[in-house]
Amino acid sequence: MRVRLEDVARAAKVSPKTASRVLNDEANVSEDTRKRVLAAMEALDYRPLSSARSLAGNRSFVVAMLYDNNDNPTSTYLAEIQDGVLEACDAHRYSMMMRPLRMRDDDFIRRLDALISDHHPDGVVLAPPLTDYAPLLKRLRECNVAYACVSPESGGCIGVRMDEQAAARAIVDHLLGLGHTRIAHVLGMDGHGASRWRLAGYREAMAAAGLAVNKALVVQGAFTFGSGVAAARKLFALKNRPTAVFAANDDMAAGVMWAANEHGLKVPGDVSVCGFDDIPLASQLLPALTTVRQPSREMGRVAGLQLLESLRGRSAGLMVQIPFALQLRGSTGSIPS
Amino acid sequence: MRVRLEDVARAAKVSPKTASRVLNDEANVSEDTRKRVLAAMEALDYRPLSSARSLAGNRSFVVAMLYDNNDNPTSTYLAEIQDGVLEACDAHRYSMMMRPLRMRDDDFIRRLDALISDHHPDGVVLAPPLTDYAPLLKRLRECNVAYACVSPESGGCIGVRMDEQAAARAIVDHLLGLGHTRIAHVLGMDGHGASRWRLAGYREAMAAAGLAVNKALVVQGAFTFGSGVAAARKLFALKNRPTAVFAANDDMAAGVMWAANEHGLKVPGDVSVCGFDDIPLASQLLPALTTVRQPSREMGRVAGLQLLESLRGRSAGLMVQIPFALQLRGSTGSIPS
DNA sequence: CTGTTAGCGCTTTCAG
DNA sequence: CTGAAAGCGCTAACAG
Numbered sequence: 001m002r003v004r005l006e007d008v009a010r011a012a013k014v015s016p017k018t019a020s021r022v023l024n025d026e027a028n029v030s031e032d033t034r035k036r037v038l039a040a041m042e043a044l045d046y047r048p049l050s051s052a053r054s055l056a057g058n059r060s061f062v063v064a065m066l067y068d069n070n071d072n073p074t075s076t077y078l079a080e081i082q083d084g085v086l087e088a089c090d091a092h093r094y095s096m097m098m099r100p101l102r103m104r105d106d107d108f109i110r111r112l113d114a115l116i117s118d119h120h121p122d123g124v125v126l127a128p129p130l131t132d133y134a135p136l137l138k139r140l141r142e143c144n145v146a147y148a149c150v151s152p153e154s155g156g157c158i159g160v161r162m163d164e165q166a167a168a169r170a171i172v173d174h175l176l177g178l179g180h181t182r183i184a185h186v187l188g189m190d191g192h193g194a195s196r197w198r199l200a201g202y203r204e205a206m207a208a209a210g211l212a213v214n215k216a217l218v219v220q221g222a223f224t225f226g227s228g229v230a231a232a233r234k235l236f237a238l239k240n241r242p243t244a245v246f247a248a249n250d251d252m253a254a255g256v257m258w259a260a261n262e263h264g265l266k267v268p269g270d271v272s273v274c275g276f277d278d279i280p281l282a283s284q285l286l287p288a289l290t291t292v293r294q295p296s297r298e299m300g301r302v303a304g305l306q307l308l309e310s311l312r313g314r315s316a317g318l319m320v321q322i323p324f325a326l327q328l329r330g331s332t333g334s335i336p337s
Numbered sequence: 338m339r340v341r342l343e344d345v346a347r348a349a350k351v352s353p354k355t356a357s358r359v360l361n362d363e364a365n366v367s368e369d370t371r372k373r374v375l376a377a378m379e380a381l382d383y384r385p386l387s388s389a390r391s392l393a394g395n396r397s398f399v400v401a402m403l404y405d406n407n408d409n410p411t412s413t414y415l416a417e418i419q420d421g422v423l424e425a426c427d428a429h430r431y432s433m434m435m436r437p438l439r440m441r442d443d444d445f446i447r448r449l450d451a452l453i454s455d456h457h458p459d460g461v462v463l464a465p466p467l468t469d470y471a472p473l474l475k476r477l478r479e480c481n482v483a484y485a486c487v488s489p490e491s492g493g494c495i496g497v498r499m500d501e502q503a504a505a506r507a508i509v510d511h512l513l514g515l516g517h518t519r520i521a522h523v524l525g526m527d528g529h530g531a532s533r534w535r536l537a538g539y540r541e542a543m544a545a546a547g548l549a550v551n552k553a554l555v556v557q558g559a560f561t562f563g564s565g566v567a568a569a570r571k572l573f574a575l576k577n578r579p580t581a582v583f584a585a586n587d588d589m590a591a592g593v594m595w596a597a598n599e600h601g602l603k604v605p606g607d608v609s610v611c612g613f614d615d616i617p618l619a620s621q622l623l624p625a626l627t628t629v630r631q632p633s634r635e636m637g638r639v640a641g642l643q644l645l646e647s648l649r650g651r652s653a654g655l656m657v658q659i660p661f662a663l664q665l666r667g668s669t670g671s672i673p674s
Numbered sequence: 675c676t677g678t679t680a681g682c683g684c685t686t687t688c689a690g
Numbered sequence: 691c692t693g694a695a696a697g698c699g700c701t702a703a704c705a706g
Contacts, residue, residue, distance in 0.1 A: 002683090004683055004684085005683070005684065005685095006683080006684090014692080014693085015692065015693045015694075016683090016684080016685090016693085016694095017685075017686090017692075017693060017694080018691090018692060018693075020684065020685060020686095021691095021692090023684090024685090027691095028691055028692080029691075029692085030691065030692090033691085033692085047454045047455060048683085048684080049392070049457075049682085049683055049684075050388075050455075050456070051387075051388045051389075051391035051392040051397065051457075051682085051683085051684095052388075052392050052682070052683035052684040052685090052698095053683080053684060053685080054388030054391075054684090054698095055386070055388040055389050055392050055682090055683080055684070055685090055698050055699065055700085056683075056684040056685040056686075056697080056698055057684070057685055057686085057698090058685090058686095058698075060388065062432075069416075076413070078416070079406075079415070079416055082435065083437065086435065086437070093455065095399075095434055095456055096434065096435065097432055097433065097434065098419065098423065098433065098435060100420070100423070117384045118384060118387075118430070119387070119432055120386075120388075224617075224621065225618055225621050225622075226620075226621030229621070229623060255621075258595075258622075258623065261595075261598040262623065280561075281562055283563075284561065284562045284563030284566070284592075285562075285595075286566060286595065286599065339699090341699055341700085342699070342700065342701095343699080343700090351676080351677085352676065352677045352678075353677090353678095353699095353700080353701090354676075354677060354678080354700095354701075354702095355675090355676060355677075357700065357701060358675095358676090358701095360700090361701085364675095365675055365676080366675070366676085367675060367676090370675080370676085385699085385700080386698085386699055386700075388698085388699080388700095389682095389698070389699035389700040389701090390699080390700060390701080391682095391700090392682050392683065392684085392698090392699080392700070392701090393681080393682055393699075393700040393701040393702075394682085394700070394701055394702085395682075395701090395702090675706105676705100676706080677704105677705085677706080678703100678704085678705075678706095679702100679703090679704085679705100680701105680702090680703090680704105681700105681701090681702085681703100682699105682700090682701085682702095683698105684697105684698090685696100685697090685698085686695100686696085686697080686698090687694100687695090687696085687697100688693100688694090688695090688696105689692105689693085689694085689695100690691105690692080690693080690694100
């Protein structure tokens with residue numbers, strides 16, 4: 001039969017309540033007692049039953065990860081964040097639940113409410129672009145559900161972010177350092193924070209170099225390979241085509257490289273290409289793609305940990321800034337002579 | 338305060354147990370009573386508390402999806418299956434939990450046991466390659482945990498599959514129909530059922546056409562873009578290079594197209610390329626990729642439904658066969674003249 | 675077909 | 691610092 005906390009208590013010669021205190025890491029237990037109880041748990045291979053804990057303690061030990069992948073279902077980004085959040089949850093013996101939610105749905109809030117009342121998550125992790133959807137944040141606060149954000153637009157919540165603008169600036173600086181001046185930018189999906197930051201970094205770098213941004217060299221994309229191809233075709237059809245292209249993510253950068261091939265342009269001989277994210281494909285391309293490493297998995301993990309810490313009341317929960325790293329590879333080189 | 342089943346019962350003028358019967362769709366409730374109870378639930382906006390149901394009923398209302406993505410973390414395949422399983426779970430008011438598990442781990446079974454005793458899933462959905470890992474299946478049976486498989490190697494379990502061999506044969510038949518005879522095949526990851534089936538279909542088609550399979554035209558890959566590039570380079574370096582390449586999945590097919598570009602080969606003018614899966618990238622490539630549509634999301638959904646049905650005891654649970662569909666697009670054409 | 679009783683395993687409250 | 695009693699909301703087992 002199942003080992004209950006009562007059995008542990010008996011074995012440790014304490015009351016069930018004391019055993020419960022130890023299980024929950026509560027204060028007011030002598031070190032000696034705590035050790036005895038932990039030993040008994042170990043010896044009996046005790047596994048707390050989460051449904052009983054939930055029922056009695058009025059909490060679920062569940063963290064839900066909320067995401068909206070409708071704009072880019074291909075993305076491996078979410079899967080990586082998911083892995084990270086999962087790792088954090090495992091470390092705290094929480095379980096994680098994935099919940100897709102469509103911002104565009106009329107009954108978004110209704111669905112959110114249903115999710116909350118059906119599953120009672122103790123907290124939620126928000127992935128972009130949900131991180132920046134005000135009605136969602138508002139409702140979570142109203143419902144008193146703790147949340148942590150991965151890469152939010154503004155810093156007014158707990159979670160984790162990267163200085164994407166600085167990273168974008170750094171990669172454009174790299175291109176400038178190679179002598180490029182006609183540097184194009186392929187924008188990400190309209191309305192996403194990532195698109196804005198990366199554009200801002202591009203602009204900042206160009207301005208710092210004293211270069212005017214040529215509007216024809218900034219073209220719309222949508223974070224997908226296909227949109228990268230389409231954007232690059234426009235760029236390569238220009239009379240005065242760019243010698244370098246900074247795409248707002250790697251999928252699009254791969255598309256740019258594809259289009260370069262179509263146009264008979266060598267990378268990096270005729271045109272340098274760089275991206276953002278460092279997805280697995282980036283290092284598989286030929287030449288391998290110069291990009292910014294965005295540690296999505298780690299970011300998911302940290303956001304999860306922040307959330308769980310704040311649930312435990314151990315810390316208030318912070319916004320952690322994660323450093324970026326340029327990955328300089330073969331797809332960028334000096335300007336064509 | 339929270340609406341409990343007792344409140345519903347009172348409103349419907351029945352005992353709590355009868356309300357419970359209605360909630361659980363049990364027999365032995367008159368149609369009239371059932372309606373009254375349902376109406377009361379609706380009126381009060383009753384939400385069952387799953388922790389209480391779990392504790393009293395000794396079940397969790399949780400389905401875990403088990404996967405091992407270590408061989409190919411890039412894959413969008415799992416994310417699609419996940420979406421499908423999630424949809425099935427939502428429909429039955431179950432929650433879904435993602436659980437990565439590494440087949441290569443020495444303590445695989447220990448981790449599985451921990452997962453079972455910590456989370457008590459009522460059932461699990463297995464994604465390849467876990468579907469074919471005998472020790473896992475054995476342990477699940479020993480622990481009496483119901484499971485459904487997506488694309489198992491053998492059919493001896495409930496779940497869903499596609500006739501991948503027939504699909505592979507069909508796509509190779511398509512190439513044969515275009516006049517190709519020097520048809521190469523890029524193998525998938527060694528040891529995966531999908532690799533075996535697709536190879537078998539390729540062989541079957543060649544044999545049926547009376548063509549001997551040239552060993553030099555069958556090269557190892559690993560389901561990744563990079564492995565497709567590497568494999569294709571070998572093929573294109575042959576004196577007698579193939580006029581068509583059937584890659585065991587789309588990621589590799591994209592790699593083959595990439596390598597064709599490198600070698601100055603036009604697709605499909607100089608070489609036809611086709612893949613398998615119909616991932617989003619397939620239709621974004623230029624030319625778009627001829628492939629086999631594998632409805633992963635739908636397969637996940639059906640596997641989830643099969644599992645949930647069998648948990649309800651409604652049906653024994655079946656192995657459902659899903660039809661495939663050839664997607665004939667621009668990457669395949671007649672043999673070079 | 676319906677209701678009563680007695681828990682599920684844990685935590686809360688409150689008293690020491 | 692520790693313990694006794696009283697549930698959390700639901701369902702199993704039985705009785706009618």
